[in-house]
Amino acid sequence: MSTDPSATFRRYLSAIVLNSLAAAEAAGLNATDYYALNLLDLAGPLTSGELAVRTGLTTGATTRLIDRLEGSGYVRRAPDPADRRKVMVESTGQPKGLDEVLAGTRTRLAELIQEYPEAERATLFDYFERAATAYQSATDELIAARDA
Template sequence: MSTDPSAVFRRYLGAMVLNSLAAAEAAGLNATDYYALNLLDLHGPLTSGELAVQTGLTTGATTRLIDRLEKGGFVRRVPDPADRRKVIVEAVAEPPGLDAVLAGTRSRLAGLVRAYSETERATLFDYFGRATSAYRDATDEIVSSRRG
């Protein structure tokens, strides 16, 4: 197996994506629904428009996403008190068994992180934060170029 840094990183990203897809399926969700629930867990309630931006979906696709999550009992729609034309999407439940589905991944990754020193962990999490911004910016560029 190649130790070329680019290949190592691409294998890492592929494994991460595959794990997320498998976890979503095991939890009875499609990948987009799983991602949307993660966004709501991280950010708290979002308007349907904010959810559309965060997922990269059109407003119509976001409406269908919210419909599926609401039908599954995972979210509810509430009127925005500041602007009743807007809808706020709140998470109300997580998929049954999700913690069990994620237990193996969480345990393995926690073990890896514990193996690093405080200084190394600080570097890792600094990277994660900076990489998140870099990926979001790159994603915005890709989406913008497709619309333009």
């Protein structure tokens, strides 16, 4: 194990990405579909354009993504109540067995977090919230630079 903070953090991030890829595969999904379903679960219904921006996919690739997810029964298209020219993409549920696939990770992380005193857990969750915002901002910048 490295004592270099940068290497430790990179190892942590790599472990998250590799776990997510393995979980997606175990659930019968590719990584993009897995992340799109997670986005819809967290954000609620999105237009196809919003989903394209949030995933960083082109509009054509987003249409194919939605087609795959709809064909598998994970999402449905619905008219946007605010603008009937737009289509909303709504989650219809998660893949069967996803909870079982994620159970080991969830259990290990819950056990780890419970080892910390309550005040330190609060700090961890503050970090998670702030880091998620920082990563999203950095992602938005990368996508904007790519599309410029």
